[in-house]
Amino acid sequence: MVPLTHVLVFGAVLFLIGLVGFLSRRNFLTLFMSVEIMLNAVNVNLIGFSRSLGDTAGQVFAVFVITVAAAEVAVGLAILILMYRSRGRVLVQDWRALRDN
Amino acid sequence: MTSVWPLLLYYLLPLVGLWTYRRGGRTGTLAAGISWFLAAVALGVVIGDARSFAVISFYLLSLVAVMTAFLVVTGTNPVYGALSLIGTFTGIAGVFVVLQCEFFGIVQVILYAGAILVLYLFVVMMVDLPKENAQKRGGVRGIAAIATGLGLLALVVKALAPLGMRLQPAAGASAEPYSVRAVGTALFGPYLVPFEVASLLLLVALVGAIVLSGRERES
Numbered sequence: 648m649v650p651l652t653h654v655l656v657f658g659a660v661l662f663l664i665g666l667v668g669f670l671s672r673r674n675f676l677t678l679f680m681s682v683e684i685m686l687n688a689v690n691v692n693l694i695g696f697s698r699s700l701g702d703t704a705g706q707v708f709a710v711f712v713i714t715v716a717a718a719e720v721a722v723g724l725a726i727l728i729l730m731y732r733s734r735g736r737v738l739v740q741d742w743r744a745l746r747d748n
Numbered sequence: 749m750t751s752v753w754p755l756l757l758y759y760l761l762p763l764v765g766l767w768t769y770r771r772g773g774r775t776g777t778l779a780a781g782i783s784w785f786l787a788a789v790a791l792g793v794v795i796g797d798a799r800s801f802a803v804i805s806f807y808l809l810s811l812v813a814v815m816t817a818f819l820v821v822t823g824t825n826p827v828y829g830a831l832s833l834i835g836t837f838t839g840i841a842g843v844f845v846v847l848q849c850e851f852f853g854i855v856q857v858i859l860y861a862g863a864i865l866v867l868y869l870f871v872v873m874m875v876d877l878p879k880e881n882a883q884k885r886g887g888v889r890g891i892a893a894i895a896t897g898l899g900l901l902a903l904v905v906k907a908l909a910p911l912g913m914r915l916q917p918a919a920g921a922s923a924e925p926y927s928v929r930a931v932g933t934a935l936f937g938p939y940l941v942p943f944e945v946a947s948l949l950l951l952v953a954l955v956g957a958i959v960l961s962g963r964e965r966e967s
Contacts, residue, residue, distance in 0.1 A: 649806045649846065652908050657810040657843070659904040661817055661836075663897040668821030670893035676826045676872060680833050683864065684817050687840050690852070698847050703934040709852060710935060713859060714946040718953030720864050724871045725960035731875040 654695030662688035675727050675737040679720065686716045787811065806846045813839030830868045837861040851928045 665684035672678055690709045697705025727737055734741045816835030823829045841856035935943055 649803055653806070654843075654847065655908050656905060657814070659901060659908070660814055661840075663901045663904075664814065664817045664821055666900070667893045667897035670896060671890040672821070674826060676868070676875075677821070677829055680820050680826075680829055680868070683833065683860070684820065684836060687837065687856075687860070690856075691840060691843065694844055694847055694849050694852055698849065703930050704939075706849060706852065706931050707934050707939045710855075710931075711942065711946050713855065714950060717859070717864065718949055720867060721953045721957040722960070724867060725957040727871060728875065728961050737875060 651695055651699040654699075655692060658688045658691040658695065660688075661685075661691065673739045675730070675739065678739070679723055679727075682719065683716060686712055802846050806843060809839045809842035809846065813843065826872050827869070830865060830872060833868070834861050834865055837865070851931055 662685050665681040665688060668681035668684070669678055672681065690712050693705040693709045693712065695705075697703065697709075730741070731737050813836050816832040816839065819832040820829045820836065823832065837856055837860040841853040841861070844850075844856060845853040
C-alpha cells in the first residue's frame, strides 16, 4: 500500500509545478496547460483521500473537477482564438484592457 | 526523511530538464528515462514496501508525471508541451490505477489524454504560434515564481508530515468504495443535484464556446 502522505506530496509537487508555470510563463496555451496540471493535482489529492478514508465522496468531487476543467478549456481556448484573431499572437502582455493605470 | 525527498526532487528537476534539452536526441532522452526509472525504483525501495510491485510503480508513474509536467512548464514549443502533457495525464492515470480507482484511470485516459489534449492540439495547429523567446521567460518573474513554488511546497510538506497516521476510515464507509458501482451509486444518489448542475455548467460552456468562436460570421 502506498502511504497517503506520499500521494499527497505527489499531488503537491504537481500542483506547485503547475503554479510555477502559471506564474512564470507568458504564452496563454502554456498557462492553460499549467492550469490543467493543477486541476489534475487536485484530483490526485481527492482520490488519495477517497482511498485512504474509504469514502466515495472524493471520487464524486473528482468528477466535478473534471467537468469544470473541460468547461474551462472549452471557453478559454475559444477566448484564445478570439485573441489570436485580433492581435496575431497569444501572449499575456497583450491583455491590458482591464489594467489599473 | 519524508519531508526532505520532494524538496530534493524539486531541486533535481531543472537539472534533468536542462540536461535533456541540451543534449537533445535519442541518447539524452533515453539516458534521462533510464535514470528516472532507476531513481523511481530506488525511491520505492528506500521509502516504500519494496516487495510490492504496486508501490514501485506508484513512484515510477508519479516521477514520469512530475517529469513530463516539468517539461510542459519549461518547454518553449507548445506542441511539445501538449505532447508532454499526454505523458503527465497518462502517468496520473497509472497512479489512479495503482490507487485502485480504475474508473478514474480510464476517465483520465479517455477524457484528458483523449479529448482535452486533442482540443489543445487543434488550437495549437490553428493559431500558428511563433516559438517563444527563451530569454524572455526568465527574469524577476521567473525567480519569484520559483521562490513561491518552493516556499509553498515546503509549507505543504511540513503540514503533511504528521498527517499520515491520524487519518482513519470513517465509521459508515461502504464496503468497496473504489468500484465503478459505488461511484455511480453515489453520483446518482446523494450527489444527483450537483451532478445535474455540473451538466448545466457544461451546457453553458458549450454555448459560450460556440458564441465566442463563431462571432465572425455575423459581421
